[in-house]
Amino acid sequence: MHASDHLSVAPPLVELGGLSDLSKSGRTIHATASPLNETYAVFAASLLDNLPGKQRHASPDDQPIYFVSSEALPLSERRLFIGDTSIIFAALQNLVKTAKDNGLDLLQDEGSQRVIRKLALDYVNFSKECWIHITQTDLKPRQVPGDHYRILYTCLSLFAILYVPEYGLENAPVGDDLVEWLNVHFIEPSTEEGDHLSSLERPWEDETFWPYLTRATLRGLSKAVTFFLGTLSVHPSENLPRLSQSIIPLLNSQPKLQAYETEREFAYASHRWKEKVKALRIELDDVPVSDRHDDFEDWWDRFSDIVGILEGRGEVVQKACEELGADWKEVCVAWAVFVDTRLRRQDLPDIVAQVLEDMPPDPTNLEDMVHAALFTGDPLKALDHAAKLDPWLGAHLADIMEPLALVERDANxxxxxxxxxxxxxxxxxxxxxxxxxxxxxxxxxxxxxxxxxxxxxxxxxxxxxxxxxxxxxxxxxxxxxxxxxxxxxxxxxxxxxxxxxxxxREGIRRTVCRIAAQTFVQKKEFGLALSYCSSAEDWAGLGRVVDRILQEYIHAAGPEQYTRYVFGIAPSLQAFRTNPGAQGVFIHRLMFAVRYAEFHQRLANGDFQDAAWDLVTMFQDDIAPKSWWGVLLCDAVQLLQYEPTPLFSYVSACVLLHRLDEVCTRTMQGSGEDYLRILEMKLQAGGRHDTQQQLQLARLALAKYFARCTMVGTGGTLINRRVGSAV
Known part of the structure; x- marks a missing residue:
């Protein structure tokens, strides 16, 4: 395995050379893949844990669990690149969708083709800007070397040249575009070489002089070539100064496709130019053999190579590239510029295939492999190499290739x-x-x-x-x-x-809202929890949130905190009432929580009369759940004992008595769980346990209350008899 196939953890689970000790201890390394993403849980465990049906039991001596990822998390510069290029991706998706909705053929629609080219060039420019930014800043740590974005830049720009040309120029000669691409991304000869030669009085004496001229000629760098050819005017040869002056105007006048309105004009100009080169060849061949050398070089042979390149002789082009140490790309580009000046994109793969037989690409260099696949017209192979180079590159190339019909659109x-x-x-x-x-x-x-x-x-x-x-x-x-x-x-x-x-994705949205509601409940942000339950139309969940709020009152919060919780959700009550999808039973429970909070707020504010009225109406309006009746009756005790003015009317007191009778009767019949469950929980939270004693206190308070009513002339015979029996 390669080093890149390994995932490292720090500190190491096993020290270097410690595998044998690990094995002797009866342990091994386990790794469990996450179902969510490319992460793994790695830990050391007993070999017995691998046995079928064997469950792993943690122990205090267990080593920690490491969480590792096979993908490096994007750092700042990578995030910026990902975010910016995702905008281009979204624009292309929108174009494809719009074309599909309107029944447009992207391959035939000029406007769509121009937009696709513009978006492809946007990818090129963003990769270029990121490369420049990384190389000009001392950014640490770096996700990838700055050169990585240069590679993306070269691949994307080559793809744009070969597969996304300007609309109407699909069948135009490609040579000028390719040589420009080569000169931008793979600079040869170097600026340092030119500076060195220009500093010499007689540069032809330097061993790099003629290779420099040959390379500059192959690259179409006429200004550099003519400058150094001008220095040959003082060369001791009788013929070289004259020949160099003859070739300079040819180099400066080589026809370029962009300079002509039609390809026919370009072809005619190229033909006339080649005739002038042939005349120079005749003149060169007439040079006597005795004057073809100087004290440093066989200048005639070197000059002949340059003329042979201008003549478009393929064997000379390939020989010159091999001698210069150039690769297959330079041969192919020079071929399109000098050998076959009308070479079109669709004909390029045949030429490239011939060149690659003698000068294959570097299989260890993914950049070179992507270039070779693009040159040979093999999009599938280009995608394979691009994805290995960077998954971003593979994805975005494939995304452009499909609407251009470069890859199959049918699913596997x-x-x-x-x-x-x-x-x-x-x-x-x-x-x-x-x-x-x-x-x-x-x-x-x-x-x-x-x-x-x-x-x-x-x-x-x-x-x-x-x-x-x-x-x-x-x-x-x-x-x-x-x-x-x-x-x-x-x-x-x-x-x-x-x-x-x-x-x-409405179903997913509702599920997420339910998950969020649970999270907000844990944070005790009950208002937001109810809001998300409503958004998810999770009425059962809404009921559970209300129950949780009520439990806060029972177990921990007490009346004051409970009131604050409920008033945070009270504004939602009206909205729930008007929601046609809301289920009444759960809204009813929310109404009780709000009314019960209002009751406790009035108690806290000393508004006992209204508190008594709230207590009774919760019974009369059937808002209070039966499981809370025992709690409400116990809450009534302090109000029943209030002096000097009774807080309950005779009718209100009867309501309380009827509810107390029902609780006691149902409890005796075995249904106490339905009526006293919340009271029992409240008493246990407060360190008490006897619910029957609390009910007796409530009954005694009612008996005394009716006795007071009798003394002031209210009540009736039936009530008096019931009070007496209660006492």
Whole structure:
């Protein structure tokens, strides 16, 4: 295995040379893949844990679990590149969708072709800008070497030249474009060589002089060639100064396609120019053999090579490139410029194939392999090498190739994916290694048909809400400086909802809202929890949130904190009442929570009369759940004992008595769990246990209250008898 096939952990699980000791200890290294992304849990465990049906039991001596990823999380410069180029990707998706909706053929529509070319060039420019930025800044640590973006730049620009030419120029000669590409990305001869030669009085005496002229001629660098040919005016040879002056105007007048309005004019000019070169060849051949050498070089042979290149002699071009140590690219480009000046893009692969037989590409250099595949017209091979070089490159090349019909659009029968979708999803999987890039990740996934949509659904369901809300070190896409930010849980959920709306994933949106509601409950932000339950139309979940609020009152919070919790959700009550989808039983429970909070607030404010009225109306309006009756009756005790003015009317007191009778009767019949469960929980939380004693206190308070009513002349015979029996 290569070093790149290994994942390293620090500190190491096993020290160097310690494998035998690990084996002797009866342990081995386990690795478990995550179903969510390209991460693994790695730990040392007993060999017995590998036995079928054997469950692993943790012990205090266990080593820690390491979480490693086969993909490096994008750092700041990589995030910037990913984010900026995703905008171009989205623009292309929008173009394809619009064309499909309007029934346009992208291959035949001029406007669409121009837009595709513009977007392809945007990729080229962004990779160039990123390369320049990385090389000009002392950015550490770096995700990839700065040269990596140069490689992306060369591959993308070559792709744009060969496969996305200007509209109407698809069949135009390609030589000028290729030589410009070669000169921009692979600079030869070097500036240092030219500076060195220009500093010499007699540069032809330097061993690099003629190789420099030959290389500059192959590259079409006429200014550099003519400058140094001008220095030969003082050469001691009788013929070389004259010949050099003859070739200078030829170099300066070599026809360029861009200078002519039609290809026919260019071809005619090239033919006339070649005739002048032939005349120079005749003149060169007339040079006596005795004057073909100087004290340093066989200048005639060198000069003849340059003339042979201008003549377009293929064997001379290849021989010159081999002697200069140039590769196959230089031969192919020179061929299109000098040998076959009308060479078209569709004819280029035949020439390249012949050259590659003698000068194959470097199989260890992915950049060279991508170039070779593009030159030979093999998009599939280019995608394979591009994806190995960088999954970003493979995905975005494939994304442009499909609308250009460079790759098959039909899905593979086994995988169900098109070629384009395969590479885009592979890139999205790479992005998924960083949870903070989930927005961009799902954008790529949703562009890949049903399989991509289902994959994106899983990503949306697993957006790390807890990590964001707890101030994780994971950063958002906008945080390109790599500084940890404390996320806004509500903001993240809002973004997820917006994404679900954008891609019409209503079921996923509701599930995410339910997950968010549970998270907000744990944070005791009950208002937001109810809001997300409503958004998910999860009425049962809404009921559970209300129950949780009521449990806060029973177990920990007490009346004051409980009131604050409920008043945070009270404004939602009216909205729920008007929601036609809301289920009444759960809204009824919310109404009780609000009314019960209002009751306790009035108690706290000393508004006992209204508190008594709230207590009775909760019974009269059947708002209070039966499981809470015992609690409400116990709450009534202090109000029944209030002096000097009775707080309850006779009728209100009768309501309380009837509810107390029902609780006692049902309890005696074995249904006490339905009526006293909450009271028992409340008493246990307060360190008490006897519910019957509390009910007796409530009955005694009622008896005394009716006795007071009798003394002031209210009540009746039946009530008096019931009070007497109660006492």
């Amino acid at each position: 029968e086994e995988s169900g994916l098109t070629i384009r979708d395969f590479y885009v999803l592979s890139y999205a999987q790479y992005l998924h290694a960083d949870p903070a890039l989930w927005r961009i990740t799902v954008a790529y996934m949703f562009s890949c048909g049903k399989i991509g949509a289902r994959t994106a659904d899983e990503v949306l369901l697993h957006v790390p809400l807890r990590l964001y809300s707890s101030g994780s070190s994971i950063t958002s896409e906008s945080n390109t400086d790599g500084v940890p930010e404390k996320g806004d849980l509500a903001g993240i959920v809002k973004d997820v909802n917006a994404t679900c709306h954008e891609y019409q």
